[in-house]
Amino acid sequence: MRDHLTTALAFLRNTWRGLTSMRTALVLLFLLAMAALPGALIPQRSLNRSEVDKYFQQHPDIAPLLDKIGMFEVFSSVWFASIYVLLFISLIGCLLPRCWEYYKQWRSKPVRTPRNLGRLPHHAEKTLDDTSVDEAIAAAKTRLRGWRMVEHTEADGARSISAERGFLREVGNLVFHFALVGLLIGLAGGKLYGYEGQVIVVADGSEFCNSGTYNYDSFRAGLSVDGTQLSPFCVKVDDFDVDYQPNGQVANYRVGMQYQSGEGLETNTWQPYTLQVNHPLRTAGDRIYLTGNGYAPRFTVTWPDGQQRTSLVQWQPMSPQTMLSQGATKFDQPGVTDEVQRRQSQLAITGLFAPTAAFDGKILSSGFPDLLDPTAAIDVMRGDLGLDSGRGQSIFGVDQSMVEQGRLNRVARENVRVGEEIRLDDGTTVRFDGVERWANLQVSHDPFQTSVLAFAVLIIFGLGTSLIVKRRRIWVRAAPHPETGESPAARTVVEVGGLARTDQAGYGEEFARIADDLLGADVDHSPQPRADAGTARERKS
């Protein structure tokens, strides 16, 4: 029993040691990079759902298999999470003992001067005339101001200094690694408490209020967001300006809008704001972005009995270059209460809309994205739109199964310009009144964003410090010259030795400068011609 316990403990200890070793961290780093790779190569649902669907069509054999192992949701898959969780356990396991070790090092004194300085990677030696041992040591102490130093007096009357510098390196290193952990926690917080919603608002003074998820066209809630406590604010989109260059490229988008939040909500006062790409509106802890735009044609239907309905519905741009759009504007005949009759008289206006008409034979296309010659090529469909079937349907098209079953039929097909009208067989008229622009707004909320930024800044500074600062040691020994007896003035042999504690080339130059200052310019302080002057740290690990 006891044996089992010790074995189990030993196993645990070994696992922990293995997990927290540098080598494991390296392997985990590689695994993480490899695991992220499919995220760049295979379309991801979270980014582009239609690309994923296309992939399924193109590779019907392997796509379901890939789906099963989470290849379309790499960054929320279990295996991706397990790698980074292991990596962070390993990281923390590495860090805690290192903090302690660092603390001890910081408290301890620089190590004693080695007996033979000549064997260090950096070394210089000279006999100084007219200088006593004490003078040499005092000069060295002045020169090494800012270094951590201790002095030793040796048995044969020699005195020495051992000095050390570059403790910030380890501080930077610890800051960097802890900031990584902090960054991860911030990211997780954002996933828990953040949300993101998309909504299309027509630029004719329409309003949108962040009062519930039902106001959105699509909404992605963090794991602890139930949609009841969204930050309260309202926006109103008044107009939408786009400047085009002659080649049709957009020079500028400008959304003229107003918003109210906080006190403004109570007093019902609106603040003006110009929303632009790269300039989100930040209010009430949320951010509001312009992420898309398009056209909404306005149609008026007049039934033979004189009843009228007008509708303004966004159509979907098919090409960002020309803004040729497609869509469907749907109507119920007013005043019809009989279900059967209602399902025979619904109307849909579907087809294409071109802001600047260009005809390809009789087929409408668009020559320019701006509203120079707005024209719609429409099919008017009458019958059952299938809106009551319980099946969801796209707002940009009609239910094709209704068309196939003959329950929805085309009653007209025509090209109309603004102001033009189509008369149907039963006397109903459909008029194309005009066009508005719409803006796709994205509302985002992430309460952890600032802390993530703070950790990112710490990461950069930690990295910079730990890569630039060098841990290095220097020793100075001054001993009376053995033949000093005959000469009147004191002669002292001064020896300097140096060692870089970390894997960092470039200590040689600093060492050379110090040696020059202590010994005079003409000394030889070349590095030892050893194959690779290994550092203390390497040998240890």
Next chain:
Amino acid sequence: MPVNETLSNYSDMAYATSVVIYIAAMLLYFGEFAYGRVATAARTREAALVGAEKSSEAKDVVGHVPAQPKRPLAERLGGMAVSMTVLGALVHFGSLLTRGLATGRVPWGNMYEFGSAICLAAVVAWLIVLFRQLRNARREATPAQLRGLGGFLMLPVTLLLFLSGTVLYAEAAPLQPALQSYWIVIHVAAAIVSSGALLFAGVASVLYLLRCRYENNPLKMAKFGSRLPTSQALDRMAYRATVIIFPVWTFAIVAGAIWAEAAWGRFWGWDPKETCAFIAWIVYAAYLHARATAGWRGVRSAWINVLGLAVMIFNLFFVNLVVTGLHSYAGL
């Protein structure tokens, strides 16, 4: 703001000129590399290591010794190669400058300009290393050996410039709305500088791997290997370049994230370019860790550095041209 056609034409001419000059420089570097006498190089290197002889020998190595009877042809080729590189870099800089002036914006708004700027960064990184090493008291390679690297750096640079100038070429035009932000100056400049320096580091690591094969068995690639700097010097150059640039690269990614927060509505979304930047960052972090882990130094860590360069190049071409993501506007 309208584009100034005249300036933009000058820019294109300067671009083409700089490619020609770089190719000439590359051929000169290779000329020195091929015809240089290994014996001299080896001797000077030994001298550099044996301290006593060093100072006397080192002086004539630097190159501006006045009345030396006859400088060997190879060395003259090398000197010309360096001058051509400097000239090429100046003309290249002029090309970017005029494009910036022609369009009234930073000259890195599309992939053609971006590729061009990366190449300039790589060339400048190379010149800095070259001049620093020559001034360095503790020299690790003779100038001739060091210049041996030049051709191998100019090779990818000219290739990349050629590709940028032909396949990826884009007319000078104003920036689209998504790019109208001061972050384009910060984020992209940092990405350019780091890509250029990492290109240099990657080339040094490739040469390190080749040199190691030679050092392990001097019969292998005897001519080629013996003309390169020592493996130690190559390793150190690669490491120093990476160490200096890694924080800059990190900064480029963080700046990208800050920009993405303003432009795309989130600071991180695993867009293909972001994912690849992350992977490259991890690989370089692994390289730095490997350098400090026993059993991973040397050849293994050099391979990691080469892998990092491969990810960077993949990120530049594949992600911009093949995968569609939010960075794709920057495309052609």
